[in-house]
Every structure is written in structure tokens, then in C-alpha cells.
Amino acid sequence: MQCIDFRFGKKMKEFMEQNNLLGDADLVSIAGAAKNIVNPETQAFALRQIEISKDLHGMKQVILMNHTDCGAYGGRKSFADDKVEYEKLTADLKEAREIVKTKWPELEVKLWLAHIDESEHEPAISFESIA
Numbered sequence: 715m716q717c718i719d720f721r722f723g724k725k726m727k728e729f730m731e732q733n734n735l736l737g738d739a740d741l742v743s744i745a746g747a748a749k750n751i752v753n754p755e756t757q758a759f760a761l762r763q764i765e766i767s768k769d770l771h772g773m774k775q776v777i778l779m780n781h782t783d784c785g786a787y788g789g790r791k792s793f794a795d796d797k798v799e800y801e802k803l804t805a806d807l808k809e810a811r812e813i814v815k816t817k818w819p820e821l822e823v824k825l826w827l828a829h830i831d832e833s834e835h836e837p838a839i840s841f842e843s844i845a
């Protein structure tokens with residue numbers, strides 16, 4: 715589950731290729747990604763996407779990916795600093811993992827945080843695995 719953000723298009727394809735996911739993973743794009751699992755108002759919809767993938771395609775692993783400067787979180791500017799943003803995004807990822815694991819203990823859940831650095835001419839994107 716990833717955000718809708720277009721800035722990831724090319725890099726996400728590379729990420730999926732490098733992790734042998736391209737052509738082998740259902741892709742759920744929702745603005746704010748893991749935020750939707752944590753938020754009670756959107757949780758049922760977000761979990762339903764996972765359930766459909768699981769039932770339809772026997773999916774065994776869920777990858778939850780949040781990213782910095784996410785508009786669904788109000789963007790980078792809505793946080794006091796990068797550290798506060800990082801902690802919120804990773805806390806939501808971990809809480810979302812707990813929610814998914816509680817519902818489906820058999821699923822493996824991996825967490826990633828994508829960093830966007832827009833100080834360069836073209837946005838630089840890097841992926842960090844979250845334990």
C-alpha cells in the first residue's frame with residue numbers, strides 16, 4: 715500500500731523491480747497510505763483492499779509504505795521539524811502493521827519509508843526499511 719503521489723512513479727517501478735514485485739504484487743494506492751489503516755474513518759476501506767488481494771490472489775505479504783512530505787499528512791511544513799515528521803510517519807506504519815497482524819496473523823508485513831528530497835533540481839527519492 716502506497717500513496718498516490720506522482721513523484722514516486724519512476725522510483726516506485728524501480729523499487730518494485732529490485733524487490734521482484736513487478737507483475738507479482740497487487741498495488742494499492744491511497745493518499746496517505748498507512749494513515750488510512752490507522753484512521754478509524756478509512757480503516758475498513760483500506761483493510762478491504764488487503765482482504766481482496768489476499769482472497770483473490772493468495773497474497774501473503776503486505777508492504778506498507780509511507781513517505782515524507784505527504785500531502786495527506788499536510789506535507790512537510792505541517793511538522794515542527796524532520797524528526798517529528800519521521801516519528802509520526804513511522805509510528806503510523808508500525809500501528810498499521812499491528813492492526814493488519816491482529817486481523818491476519820498469517821500475513822507478513824514489511825514497512826518502508828520513502829524519503830523525498832526536493833532540494834535538488836529533480837526530486838531525489840530513497841527508500842528506508844523500517845523495523
Ligand SMILES: [Zn+2]
Binds near residue numbers: 717784
Ligand atoms: Zn502522500
